[in-house]
Amino acid sequence: MPHEITVTVNGTRHTSSVEPRLLLAHYLRDVLNLTGTHVGCDTTSCGACTVLLNRNAVKSCTVLAVQANGGEVTTVEGLAKDGKYHPIQQAFWDKHGLQCGFCTPGMMVTAVQILERNPKPSEEEIRSGLRGNLCRCTGYHNIIEAVKAAAAAAMAAGDRKR
Amino acid sequence: MTTATTGFIGKSVRRTEDPRLITGRGTYVDDVRLVGMLHMALVRSPHAHARIRKVNVARAAKAPGVVAVFTGADLQEQLGSLPAGWVLKDMKQPPHPPLAYEKVRCVGDAVAAVVADSLYAAADAAQLVDVDYEQLPAVVDAEKATKRGAPLLHKEAPNNTAFDWSVGGGDYDAAAKKAEVVVKQRFINQRLIPNAMETRGVVADYNPGTNQITLWTSTQIPHLVRLLFSAITGHPEQQVRVIAPEVGGGFGSKLYIYAEEIITGMIAKNLGRPVKWVEGRQENYMATTHGRDHITDAEICGNRDGTVTGLKCTVYSNMGGYLSTFAPLIPTILYGLLLSGVYKVPNISCRVYGVFTNTTPVDAYRGAGRPEATYLVERLMERFAHEIGRDPVAVRRKNFLPPFKNGRTVATGVNYDSGNYRAVVDKALEMFDYRAFRQEQRAARRSGKLVGVGFSTYIEISGLAPSAVAAALGGGAGTWESSTVRIHPTGKVTVYTGTSPHGQGHETSLSQVAAQELGVPMEHIEVLHGDTDKQQFGTGTFGSRSIAVGGGALVMSLRKVKDKARKIAAHQMGVPEKNVMFENGAFYAKDIREKQMPFATVAGEAYHAKNLPKGLEPGLEATSFFNPENFTWPFGCHIAVVEIDEATGQTKLKRYVAVDDVGNVINPMIVDGMVHGGVAQGIGQAMQEGAVYGEDGQLLTGSMLDYAVPTAEDLPSFETARTVTPSPSNPLGVKGAGEAGTIAATPAVVNAAVDALAHLGIKHLDMPLSSERIWRAIQEAKGERTAARSARAKAARRARR
Numbered sequence: 019m020p021h022e023i024t025v026t027v028n029g030t031r032h033t034s035s036v037e038p039r040l041l042l043a044h045y046l047r048d049v050l051n052l053t054g055t056h057v058g059c060d061t062t063s064c065g066a067c068t069v070l071l072n073r074n075a076v077k078s079c080t081v082l083a084v085q086a087n088g089g090e091v092t093t094v095e096g097l098a099k100d101g102k103y104h105p106i107q108q109a110f111w112d113k114h115g116l117q118c119g120f121c122t123p124g125m126m127v128t129a130v131q132i133l134e135r136n137p138k139p140s141e142e143e144i145r146s147g148l149r150g151n152l153c154r155c156t157g158y159h160n161i162i163e164a165v166k167a168a169a170a171a172a173m174a175a176g177d178r179k180r
Numbered sequence: 181m182t183t184a185t186t187g188f189i190g191k192s193v194r195r196t197e198d199p200r201l202i203t204g205r206g207t208y209v210d211d212v213r214l215v216g217m218l219h220m221a222l223v224r225s226p227h228a229h230a231r232i233r234k235v236n237v238a239r240a241a242k243a244p245g246v247v248a249v250f251t252g253a254d255l256q257e258q259l260g261s262l263p264a265g266w267v268l269k270d271m272k273q274p275p276h277p278p279l280a281y282e283k284v285r286c287v288g289d290a291v292a293a294v295v296a297d298s299l300y301a302a303a304d305a306a307q308l309v310d311v312d313y314e315q316l317p318a319v320v321d322a323e324k325a326t327k328r329g330a331p332l333l334h335k336e337a338p339n340n341t342a343f344d345w346s347v348g349g350g351d352y353d354a355a356a357k358k359a360e361v362v363v364k365q366r367f368i369n370q371r372l373i374p375n376a377m378e379t380r381g382v383v384a385d386y387n388p389g390t391n392q393i394t395l396w397t398s399t400q401i402p403h404l405v406r407l408l409f410s411a412i413t414g415h416p417e418q419q420v421r422v423i424a425p426e427v428g429g430g431f432g433s434k435l436y437i438y439a440e441e442i443i444t445g446m447i448a449k450n451l452g453r454p455v456k457w458v459e460g461r462q463e464n465y466m467a468t469t470h471g472r473d474h475i476t477d478a479e480i481c482g483n484r485d486g487t488v489t490g491l492k493c494t495v496y497s498n499m500g501g502y503l504s505t506f507a508p509l510i511p512t513i514l515y516g517l518l519l520s521g522v523y524k525v526p527n528i529s530c531r532v533y534g535v536f537t538n539t540t541p542v543d544a545y546r547g548a549g550r551p552e553a554t555y556l557v558e559r560l561m562e563r564f565a566h567e568i569g570r571d572p573v574a575v576r577r578k579n580f581l582p583p584f585k586n587g588r589t590v591a592t593g594v595n596y597d598s599g600n601y602r603a604v605v606d607k608a609l610e611m612f613d614y615r616a617f618r619q620e621q622r623a624a625r626r627s628g629k630l631v632g633v634g635f636s637t638y639i640e641i642s643g644l645a646p647s648a649v650a651a652a653l654g655g656g657a658g659t660w661e662s663s664t665v666r667i668h669p670t671g672k673v674t675v676y677t678g679t680s681p682h683g684q685g686h687e688t689s690l691s692q693v694a695a696q697e698l699g700v701p702m703e704h705i706e707v708l709h710g711d712t713d714k715q716q717f718g719t720g721t722f723g724s725r726s727i728a729v730g731g732g733a734l735v736m737s738l739r740k741v742k743d744k745a746r747k748i749a750a751h752q753m754g755v756p757e758k759n760v761m762f763e764n765g766a767f768y769a770k771d772i773r774e775k776q777m778p779f780a781t782v783a784g785e786a787y788h789a790k791n792l793p794k795g796l797e798p799g800l801e802a803t804s805f806f807n808p809e810n811f812t813w814p815f816g817c818h819i820a821v822v823e824i825d826e827a828t829g830q831t832k833l834k835r836y837v838a839v840d841d842v843g844n845v846i847n848p849m850i851v852d853g854m855v856h857g858g859v860a861q862g863i864g865q866a867m868q869e870g871a872v873y874g875e876d877g878q879l880l881t882g883s884m885l886d887y888a889v890p891t892a893e894d895l896p897s898f899e900t901a902r903t904v905t906p907s908p909s910n911p912l913g914v915k916g917a918g919e920a921g922t923i924a925a926t927p928a929v930v931n932a933a934v935d936a937l938a939h940l941g942i943k944h945l946d947m948p949l950s951s952e953r954i955w956r957a958i959q960e961a962k963g964e965r966t967a968a969r970s971a972r973a974k975a976a977r978r979a980r981r
Contacts, residue, residue, distance in 0.1 A: 037300070039300070040300075044299075047210075047211075051213075052204070053204070053207075053208075053210070053211040054203070054204015054205065054206075055204070056208070056210075056377075056378070056428070057210070058377045058378065058379070058428075058461065059461035059883075059884045060460045060461045060462055060883070061461065061462070061883045061884050061885045063461075063883070063884035063885060064377065064461070064884060066377060093204065094202075094203065094204035095203065095204045095205075097203075098203060103202070103203075107202040107203070110198070110202050111194055111195070111198045111199070111202055112194065114194075114195065114849050114850070114852075114853050116198065116201055116202065117429075117683035117684070117685070117853060117854075117857065118376070118377065118378070118426075118427065118428045118429040118682055118683030119197070119198075119201030119202075119206050119426065119428065119683070120208065120376075120377040120378040120428030120429060121377045122201055122202060123204050126202065141897070144892070145892040145893045145895075146892075146893055148891070148892040148893075149891045149892055149893045150891075151891075151892075152375075152377065152884075152889050152891065153377065153892075154375050154376060154377050154429050154431065154857070154861070154889065155377075155429055155683050155853075155857045156853060156856055156857050156860075157856035157857045157858075157859055157860030157861075157890075157895060157898065157921075158856075158860070158891075158892040158895055159853075159856040159860075159895075159897050159898055160853055160856065161892070162892065162897065
């Protein structure tokens with residue numbers, strides 16, 4: 019029996035009729051055509067599918083679309099605002115925080131949450147915060163550098179505002 | 181022959197690939213959507229070895245949404261057999277049907293394909309296919325598989341042996357007889373699962389009106405996939421188009437023709453509709469090739485002054501259930517030829533058995549043969565140094581080949597291009613205070629803390645390859661690379677490369693090369709790859725070859741278009757060609773600086789064709805094929821520091837220093853990134869990864885929950901540096917950087933762990949260095965020491981009496 023759900027994704031409201039078993043990851047990719055969210059495993063291990071659901075980073079392969087009913091979702095496509103990259107996107111580019119790019123959307127979304135909760139994380143805190151997101155290309159070295167740079171940029175922007 | 185590394189080359193330019201990837205706008209195979217597209221799920225064998233009695237598809241065919249179900253028997257004629265692309269002398273090559281119809285030989289062998297109008301419907305219906313198997317005894321260990329009475333996988337390969345290959349030089353047995361010291365050791369180089377973050381996937385489309393099959397596939401070798409698809413299925417090559425879109429990592433695991441490429445393509449042809457198959461991760465663990473898996477008995481011999489005189493090894497190399505495309509190459513050429521390492525070793529003897537077992541096929545995985553060789557050589561050097569009571573760095577230095585710029589032949593018969601092995605050690609020891617560490621280590625031991633340092637001075641063989649050499653060694657295809665440079669009438673540039681990146685940033689690096697040569701801004705250059713209908717031919721991206729060979733092909737084409745442009749400029753400026761200079765993107769007349777033509781103006785003239793030199797064709801475009809004369813031979817020195825908790829065996833990597841010499845460098849940021857990633861994979865093997873099969877052939881590490889891919893928490897940040905010894909093998913003087921880290925890392929880490937425990941009498945540890953393994957080794961060593969102590973005390977008491 020299909021269920022009707024309404025989900026706000028990257029600021030746009032969508033109403034859809036979905037199978038109860040449809041995964042949020044597949045809803046985003048196959049119903050809304052937001053293919054930036056990737057699926058890299060089937061055991062909630064890799065984190066490539068991470069999105070923000072009501073401001074919490076979740077692995078969208080382990081959330082049903084119906085569970086997102088009434089919620090707000092941010093995917094990689096929603097990070098940039100007004101034609102300007104989110105500081106985490108800018109930092110991933112500047113610091114070479116990606117190679118093949120497959121883990122990158124989930125990695126950046128998780129990093130956004132880390133910095134929201136802890137604007138001045140230590141390297142250890144960044145590494146611990148990213149432990150649910152796997153990358154096979156970078157050895158994490160430049161991902162850590164990128165998160166540090168994004169934190170520093172946000173701090174500098176905050177100082178300028180004050 | 182070497183270009184100066186100034187201007188664009190040698191700069192850490194941000195990648196041109198990234199804007200699409202950081203915004204979620206890259207198109208990977210799973211993002212391809214075609215009108216009327218169907219979804220395919222494969223039914224895979226749960227048994228490691230079984231005869232297929234009957235496949236009943238009736239229930240599946242009637243399930244909701246199902247369009248068709250095919251068994252191996254249905255498609256037997258159309259699908260053919262997957263060949264090995266590398267054929268060694270006397271090699272046995274049994275058939276490998278893409279969909280099994282008589283027997284399955286490993287868990288994950290595909291036996292039926294279900295096609296439905298949605299992914300969920302296909303997956304549901306696949307559960308309803310009823311396969312009647314007659315189970316057979318299985319064998320998973322490559323050494324046991326060769327013994328009398330072992331279950332036989334293929335009737336064509338007695339003793340399950342696909343090949344028996346050897347290489348060597350000098351006379352090892354004589355050297356060992358004369359040597360003061362011979363050290364023997366058995367090594368297990370465990371099986372790994374590559375784990376590219378994107379699994380494999382194929383979308384196939386067929387147009388009956390044009391007879392064109394188009395395959396979007398997550399591959400490192402689109403051009404070879406087209407060639408092999410055509411050869412296997414008989415579909416005309418010019419009517420097969422293969423597209424490698426954005427590819428989410430490969431590490432060697434996407435370097436073959438795979439069963440699913442054939443199955444998806446031919447089912448699309450049968451149904452006249454597009455079909456998509458995307459591998460699940462647990463499916464990937466069974467159906468995508470694995471790496472390594474060697475059982476090796478080795479020995480090293482030499483004298484007490486530290487001179488190594490010989491090295492010998494016998495290897496059982498696990499091939500899995502079938503020979504994958506490059507499988508025979510990996511444990512032979514890419515392994516045996518490297519056994520001299522960076523040392524003078526006059527006597528080498530190596531014998532390799534390639535063995536079928538009831539496991540997933542094993543083929544290249546980042547480093548491919550070279551990590552296995554380097555692990556062996558560097559662990560043996562360490563064992564030898566320890567045995568004669570000398571410092572391992574001093575013993576290495578004593579045996580290094582002296583610096584050379586233009587070729588040096590070693591006992592395995594290969595000719596290294598250029599090297600300076602002392603220099604990388606010197607540089608690494610500038611970054612790591614060895615003497616201070618030894619003092620700290622002694623002090624730490626007194627306070628009950630176990631720390632150790634490990635070195636690895638490696639060499640690798642990359643830039644594959646001179647085609648004639650490759651063919652003489654068994655290669656079934658040319659190993660050149662190609663490029664086309666098309667200058668547009670506005671002076672903008674399109675580079676078509678036969679290489680096929682999957683994270684390496686070729687668009688950026690090749691743009692840098694083109695910008696340097698043509699003096700145009702990088703924004704004016706587009707690099708296109710991975711589409712057999714767009715590019716001239718190509719070989720692909722593997723074996724750290726893309727810049728060494730593909731970059732060489734690009735330089736050739738750039739020089740051709742520049743030479744032609746120079747002719748046009750000379751003609752129009754009215755000066756002899758030899759007096760036409762080029763600087764900052766413009767041609768100018770020698771001694772008459774104001775007489776000049778920007779490159780874009782010359783390009784426009786080439787197409788306008790109103791005033792060209794007599795006999796010169798219009799247009800400005802060139803295609804080149806670069807077939808190098810030699811491989812390239814990167815090298816370096818890596819240092820690992822570990823700390824071990826004596827009570828639990830838990831091992832932590834505290835520091836990692838990597839000094840690499842990959843020749844000239846186009847983009848240091850990209851090269852550093854590849855070193856980081858390579859080192860991480862090597863550390864993964866050394867410390868935590870390993871594919872484990874039960875005796876019955878079940879894959880016990882069957883998901884990401886069971887196989888320990890390193891996380892950000894498992895690794896430290898890395899310290900990297902370089903020396904530069906340009907390669908004489910290609911126009912850019914580059915050597916290749918993609919695999920160095922993985923090749924160097926395993927012995928550095930294991931040497932460090934053994935160093936930390938050496939005072940307990942521990943001489944060797946197999947990988948991965950799990951807490952359990954180390955704890956057991958410590959307990960065993962302590963038990964032996966206690967036993968030895970009490971035996972000595974007993975003997976002393978007896979003597980006193």
